[in-house]
Amino acid sequence: MKRKITLLIMLIAYTAWASAQNGRQSFAVHIGYGNMLEGTSGLSLSDDTYKNKLCQGVNWDAQYHVRAFKDMDFGLLYSGYSAKATHEEGADHVYTHYIAPQAGLYIVNNRSIHVRVNAGLGWMFYRNNGEVFAKSRKATTSNLAGNLGVNFNYKLTPNWGIGADVQYLIAKFGQMDVRYHGQTVDVRFPDGDSLSGNRLSLSAGITYFF
Structure with a gap:
């Protein structure tokens, strides 16, 4: 997994360097609503009503683009x-973080x-970052993911x-590491089942062109 993350970081760095050699650039930040x-x-x-509360939250993003063509x-x-x-x-506090190089096609x-x-x-x-009976419970995982979106400026x-920005993120996790009571357990989901990281986000913000 570390090798895959290293390769991704190298790809992102190269994309940023190669794109910035020419073309007009922009940087945007947005904040809004996210729904898993x-x-x-x-x-x-595991109560369904409780799960629903963790599927609706705050979404934010930052985007850098270079107009190559x-x-x-x-x-x-x-x-x-x-x-x-x-x-x-107890309690739960769910976070997801996604980073990716991306390409954009202008329709207007x-x-x-x-x-x-x-x-x-x-x-x-x-x-x-959860808590059960006043004791910390942390669950973590990561995986390859993708995004599709529409951006308006x-x-x-x-x-x-x-x-304004609409994004749909697609991710599936087959396992996670759960640390509770000083022990870490590798939890694997049954065949055909998985933890979904799919999320629809609706957000708005500002863009700086340079």
């Missing part, structure tokens, strides 16, 4: 998610309005704009 549409598991309570660009995406809930016997591209579709392939990290000035 297929649910989540590995929690301290008139209607196409390349860049990097970081997307994060956070949701937490409590119950009588004029002086004021940019509409772009994006696709990327990267790595997602899942973490649950309206330029207010030559350098600044406002935007």
